[in-house]
Structures are given as C-alpha cells and as structure tokens.
Amino acid sequence: MTQAIQVGQLASDFALDAYDPVAGDFAKFDLAKQKVAGRWTVLFFYPADWTFV
Amino acid sequence: MHKAWRDHEKELASVKYLMASDVKGDVSRQFGVLDEGSGLALRGTFLISPEGRVTNCEVNFYNLGRNIDELMRKLKANLYLTKKKDEGCPSKWKDEGDPTLRPSAQMVGKVHEALHGTGKVESKKQ
Numbered sequence: 001m002t003q004a005i006q007v008g009q010l011a012s013d014f015a016l017d018a019y020d021p022v023a024g025d026f027a028k029f030d031l032a033k034q035k036v037a038g039r040w041t042v043l044f045f046y047p048a049d050w051t052f053v
Numbered sequence: 054m055h056k057a058w059r060d061h062e063k064e065l066a067s068v069k070y071l072m073a074s075d076v077k078g079d080v081s082r083q084f085g086v087l088d089e090g091s092g093l094a095l096r097g098t099f100l101i102s103p104e105g106r107v108t109n110c111e112v113n114f115y116n117l118g119r120n121i122d123e124l125m126r127k128l129k130a131n132l133y134l135t136k137k138k139d140e141g142c143p144s145k146w147k148d149e150g151d152p153t154l155r156p157s158a159q160m161v162g163k164v165h166e167a168l169h170g171t172g173k174v175e176s177k178k179q
Contacts, residue, residue, distance in 0.1 A: 004082070004083065004084060004085025005083055005084055005085065005107055006107070007107050007108065007109060007110055008106070008107065008108075009106070009107055010104070010105045010106050010107075011083070011084075011099075011101055011105050011106070011107055012083060013105070014079065014080050014083065016073035016074060016075055016080060017073065017074055018055075018071040018072055018073035018074070019055040019056050019059070019071070019072045019073075020071055021056075021059050021065075021068050021069060021070075021072065022069050027071055029071045029073045031101070031105065034101075034103070035103055035104065035105050037103075038103045039103055040100065040101065040102060040103060040128065040131065040132070041099075041100070041101040042070075042098070042099075042100060042101075042124070042128065043080075043084070043097075043098070043099040043100075043101060044097075044098050044099075044119075045075075045081055045084070045086050045094040045095065045096060045097040045098070046094065046096055047088075047091075047093035047094055047095070047096070047115055048093060049055060049057075049058040050058055050062070051115075052118050053096070053118055053119055
C-alpha cells in the first residue's frame with residue numbers, strides 16, 4: 001500500500017466523474033485543470049450520500 | 054445518485070460545488086481517508102493550493118460533522134498567506150486585518166506580547 005499524502009506535499013493529479021448542481025448536469029472534476037486555472041481546491045470526503053457532512 | 058440526494062435534501066439546496074464519486078477509492082486512498090474495512094471514506098477535508106500542494110487536512114470519524122466556519126477561516130488564511138509569505142496566522146486569526154505573526158528568534162517566548170501589542174516584538178496589524 002502506498003503512503004498517504006501528508007500536509008506540505010504535492011497531490012497527484014486525479015480526475016473524477018461528478019454532478020454539477022449549478023449546470024444540473026454531469027461533469028468532471030480534474031485537479032490538473034484546477035492548477036491550470038490557478039484555483040484553490042477544497043476536497044471534502046464523506047462516507048455516503050444521505051448522511052450529514 | 055448525488056443528484057437525487059441534492060434534489061431531495063433541503064439542506065443541500067444551496068450546494069454549488071461539484072459532487073464527485075470516488076467509486077474505486079483511489080482518491081480517498083491517496084488522501085488516507087479510505088476505511089478499507091467498510092470501503093467508506095472518513096469525513097476528510099483537504100485544502101489544495103493552485104500548485105497542487107496540500108496545505109491543510111482535517112479528518113473526522115463518521116459520527117462528527119465538520120465546522121464550515123473553521124474551514125473558511127483556513128481557506129481565507131491560506132489565501133492571505135499566499136500574498137504574505139513571511140507571516141503566520143495565529144489561532145484567533147479570522148480575516149484580513151487581524152494580527153499576524155512574523156516568526157523570528159526575537160519572538161521566542163514573546164508570542165503573547167506580539168499578539169496583544171504590549172511588547173516590543175513586531176506584530177503586524179493591517
């Protein structure tokens with residue numbers, strides 16, 4: 001098993017299928033594109049839908 | 054699936070961010086929040102800078118929710134510290150204009166004076 005990332009390290013790029021509530025359509029989250037756009041990312045994990053945050 | 058939840062849960066009516074699925078657990082594993090036993094992700098929050106660097110993490114167990122005010126404080130502090138690389142934001146820092154610290158040898162043992170303006174150690178008040 002690979003070591004989990006630590007604060008201060010660079011994250012590996014990843015892309016995930018997502019739902020965009022504003023567009024009301026499916027979308028893709030792509031960390032590489034966030035970097036190109038110069039944007040910060042808040043990555044927020046939760047165990048399952050229908051639970052609190 | 055995310056759509057059904059978002060459409061039916063009134064608490065989510067104002068959600069404007071992307072809701073992604075990490076079905077294989079690759080991303081939650083990279084960030085160390087995958088519970089291999091249950092296959093679920095712990096309540097992990099990470100801030101990632103525009104260069105892809107992880108600057109903060111907070112991980113809660115399933116039964117404790119996260120405080121968005123604290124998350125926004127951290128995000129604001131990161132945005133501020135990107136501009137002011139030689140400063141530090143202490144625990145009570147909330148927004149631009151609040152006192153910051155400039156870590157130095159003179160400040161050792163003098164953090165209280167720096168924060169409360171009663172000593173000679175430099176504290177930056179904007």
